Amino acid sequence: MFSVPTYIVLDLPAAIGAEVVSFRARFDAYTAALPPEITVAGSSGIGTLAEGQDPECVFKALERIAQAHLPFASSFVSIERFPGTHIFWLKPRERKPFDDLQASLLEVGILFLGNPFPFNPHCTISSNDLLTAAQINDLLNTTVPRQEFLLSRLCVYHLIDGRASLLREFSFLGGPRNASPF
Numbered sequence: 001m002f003s004v005p006t007y008i009v010l011d012l013p014a015a016i017g018a019e020v021v022s023f024r025a026r027f028d029a030y031t032a033a034l035p036p037e038i039t040v041a042g043s044s045g046i047g048t049l050a051e052g053q054d055p056e057c058v059f060k061a062l063e064r065i066a067q068a069h070l071p072f073a074s075s076f077v078s079i080e081r082f083p084g085t086h087i088f089w090l091k092p093r094e095r096k097p098f099d100d101l102q103a104s105l106l107e108v109g110i111l112f113l114g115n116p117f118p119f120n121p122h123c124t125i126s127s128n129d130l131l132t133a134a135q136i137n138d139l140l141n142t143t144v145p146r147q148e149f150l151l152s153r154l155c156v157y158h159l160i161d162g163r164a165s166l167l168r169e170f171s172f173l174g175g176p177r178n179a180s181p182f
Contacts, residue, residue: 006049006158006167007042008062008105010098010151011035012123020090020123020144027088027139028126034156035163038074038092038123040102041112043116045119049113059168061108062154066170069104071152074095076144079125082117085127088139089122101154 005081012020017036018111024032042048048132075088075096092098105112156167 001055002049002051002053002058002158004158004160005042006156008040008049009035009042009155009157010036010040010101011037011153011155011169012151013149016147016149020125023142023145024125026064026142027131027135028128030128030162031124031126033162034124035155035166036123037155038098038121038151038152039096040121041105042115044117044122045102045115046117047115050113051127053111055167056058058110059107061110062105062156062168063170065101065104065108066154068156069097069169070172071103071150073148073150075146075148076123077146079140079144080120080122080144081140082120086127086131087124088126088136089120090144091123092121092123095121106126 009037011017020036021032024036074092074094077093078091079088080091099119102119131139152173153169153171155169157164158167159165
């Protein structure tokens with residue numbers, strides 16, 4: 001298992017997820033077809049899951065990590081563009097819970113492929129390299145959905161031919177661990 005790109009993400013709740021998919025659909029049909037999520041492992045900081053690991057051991061470790069870190073509240077604060085790329089993304093507020101979650105992935109000994117980019121928790125909006133200057137301007141000036149949401153579902157997806165398939169999910173409901181004052 002993990003012979004194809006396999007990502008660890010935080011799925012967005014239905015309401016904010018629907019807004020993200022609608023936003024994506026305006027700029028990138030490929031990204032719009034993917035689950036609305038915030039990437040934790042796969043495209044920055046640490047790469048996708050490395051092949052040759054016992055999947056059940058990985059999933060048990062992920063369940064313990066999810067139980068220790070979820071749920072927590074977040075919201076989006078801005079639209080960003082990764083430097084030198086055509087990738088636009090929504091930036092979540094307060095990155096500490098995301099950093100803590102990714103650090104825990106490394107501490108338990110799960111193996112990942114290398115990744116040259118620093119970790120940025122993100123929700124990709126578009127990776128379309130054919131956007132015109134007008135479309136890029138429109139994307140960057142679109143109002144960011146700012147409502148607070150609760151992240152309570154850690155998921156493992158693999159990607160084959162541009163299609164994401166859910167391998168496992170770990171959901172932990174309840175009050176947020178970092179309740180916000182607003």
